[in-house]
Amino acid sequence: MKSYADLSVEKFETCDKKETWKTLLFSLCFFHAVVQERRKFGPLGWNIRYEFNDSDLDTGSTILKNLLDSNDDIPWDAIRYVIGQITYGGRVTDDWDRRTLITVLANFMKEDVLETGFGFSNSGIYTTPATGDLDYYKNII
Numbered sequence: 001m002k003s004y005a006d007l008s009v010e011k012f013e014t015c016d017k018k019e020t021w022k023t024l025l026f027s028l029c030f031f032h033a034v035v036q037e038r039r040k041f042g043p044l045g046w047n048i049r050y051e052f053n054d055s056d057l058d059t060g061s062t063i064l065k066n067l068l069d070s071n072d073d074i075p076w077d078a079i080r081y082v083i084g085q086i087t088y089g090g091r092v093t094d095d096w097d098r099r100t101l102i103t104v105l106a107n108f109m110k111e112d113v114l115e116t117g118f119g120f121s122n123s124g125i126y127t128t129p130a131t132g133d134l135d136y137y138k139n140i141i
Helices: 018-044 054-069 076-091 095-108 134-140
Strands: none
Touching (some): 018 054, 018 095, 054 076, 076 095
């Protein structure tokens, strides 16, 4: 919820590929929440404690928007590489933690995410919502 509370309507509505952008932004925010929450589990979450913060999400969302605006097709490999290896991965110093981070990101940045109702977990509780305006997403969350 914090990720969307800090999001401006202007940033939310400025991408050329609006529906794709809104869905992938939701997925990126969900990924951000997951990597932050893993810290609570100590060495079961990450081998080393990392301070992922809002600047990682801001940078990731800017990169995502720029890659969507500058390409006709969605550059999945570039999105996963730049967000996973550079933006978030730049903080990660342990090889196993980097591998975990990239594996988690792969579930949040793939074509299946664009389908309404895509399940982020096997339980089916967490799914991709239909696209809407910023208030719609805040209500969903």
